[in-house]
Amino acid sequence: MAVDRLYALLERLGNLLRTEERAAGLPHGLQPVHLQALRYLQSCNRYSNTPAALTEYLGLTKGTVSQTLLLLEEKGLLRKQADTQDRRVIHLLLTEAGRAVLKEALPPELFKRALTGLPGEGEALEEALTGLLRSLQAANAQRSFGACGTCKHFKREGPGRFRCGLTQEPLSREDSQLLCREHEAVPPAH
Numbered sequence: 001m002a003v004d005r006l007y008a009l010l011e012r013l014g015n016l017l018r019t020e021e022r023a024a025g026l027p028h029g030l031q032p033v034h035l036q037a038l039r040y041l042q043s044c045n046r047y048s049n050t051p052a053a054l055t056e057y058l059g060l061t062k063g064t065v066s067q068t069l070l071l072l073e074e075k076g077l078l079r080k081q082a083d084t085q086d087r088r089v090i091h092l093l094l095t096e097a098g099r100a101v102l103k104e105a106l107p108p109e110l111f112k113r114a115l116t117g118l119p120g121e122g123e124a125l126e127e128a129l130t131g132l133l134r135s136l137q138a139a140n141a142q143r144s145f146g147a148c149g150t151c152k153h154f155k156r157e158g159p160g161r162f163r164c165g166l167t168q169e170p171l172s173r174e175d176s177q178l179l180c181r182e183h184e185a186v187p188p189a190h
């Protein structure tokens with residue numbers, strides 16, 4: 001049955017991915033969860049780089065995420081910065097060292113090589129996996145954490161000029177590619 005075959009494939013890929021992440025983190029004294037936290041913080045926007053958003057994204061407990069942040073901070077891979085408007089809100093920012101570690105470790109070499117060789121730059125696979133992820137998130141009532149440019153609140157105001165319809169703040173082209181905690185996918189056209 002296709003369901004069994006697809007599930008088995010995802011299971012094997014998941015195992016392989018964790019094994020490769022473990023190996024990639026080893027020289028830096030990092031576990032997969034540490035690399036995943038760094039990767040999220042590098043890919044998310046300014047509304048989403050908080051401990052609460054990271055906890056939600058990783059689907060872990062607050063305690064585990066606090067330990068993760070402590071270790072990453074001790075290693076000088078990230079720093080905390082209070083919000084300029086609301087000092088109670090803490091933003092998590094990657095340091096240069098954090099970016100360097102991430103660049104070296106992820107994606108693990110084996111995955112980089114295999115994904116580079118996919119036909120059509122892997123567009124069909126990306127579309128299929130995104131659809132699968134969205135339906136799983138919807139079934140679990142989870143946030144999508146999608147890229148800003150695909151959000152229903154994303155507004156194009158002119159060449160290279162964008163705005164968030166939720167916060168009414170301007171967005172840059174770079175912002176449009178970042179992940180957001182408030183992302184809501186555009187409903188499919190009928």
Ligand code: SF4
Pocket residue numbers: 045047146147148149151152153154155163164165166167180181182183184
């Ligand atoms: S447009 Fe959507 S994804 Fe982008 S910042 Fe606003 S809420 Fe977040």
